[in-house]
Amino acid sequence: MDALEALHNRVSVGVLTDPAPSSAQRDNIFRAALRAADHGNLRPWRFLVVEGEARNRLGEIYLDASESGDTEGEPLSDAQRERFLAMPLRAPLILVAITRLQEHPKVPQSEQRMSTAGAVQAMLTAAFAEGVGAYWRTGELAENRQVARALGLADNEEISGFIYMGTPQKTPRPAPALAVSDFFADWQGQ
Incomplete structure (x- = not known):
């Protein structure tokens, strides 16, 4: 799939089944994360791959x-x-997105979180381009320190979300038609 086509048409796909993405699909999806905007080249993200009985x-x-x-x-x-x-059984593959917060004189922690979000968004778009259904979940469990500790996170790490991936059970819905002009405006310096 063309990159712009994937960027313009990506949608979350919430009803997933086996099989999980293939090795080749995973490689493409995971490589996409590594191209996220990353001020200072801190690479503040890492991901846990959860599948099979680990779910x-x-x-x-x-x-x-x-x-x-x-x-x-x-x-x-x-x-x-x-x-x-049953929550982790919604998809055959789950990625736990983790932000490793670092002290840096020029890169605030908010930018480090945004870099992880960029990595997740890149993976979601790559998954769509590969025909893999995917969606991103956050919420109380992502913010729960007991969950973070059980997953082996360090004190300076936090869960940025759970990315569910698998085969769509039905054709993904079309992307909603949004008017660019509703979100972009010229600024005249005043």
Whole structure:
């Protein structure tokens, strides 16, 4: 697929099944991340590849974190427990996007987070170009330090999201038609 076609038409694909991306597809997708804008060449991103039985372990980590973080004192229902265990089974491949925050005199941590976001966006677009369905999830579990510790993150690292990848169960929806003029305006210096 042409690069501009992929950039103009990429959409998230949320209903995924086996197979996971092939080795060749993964190589292209992963290489795309390495081209993200990166002030200072800090390479503040890294990714954990979760598939197969490791997805079940990730579900256990989600459940443990959710049970220990319950501030109301109410135990989780069986349905809630099953939901946490099943979350990683939504796709055959999950990438955990991690930002390694570094002290730098010219590169604030906000830029380091944006670089990781750029790497994720590049992978999502590359996945679309490869015919791989993908979507990016964040939320409470991504911000949960217990989850981060269980995944082996250092104190200066944070989860920037979970990228789910697999084969789309149906044809991806068309990208919404947006007017460029709704988002870009000339500025006259005033």
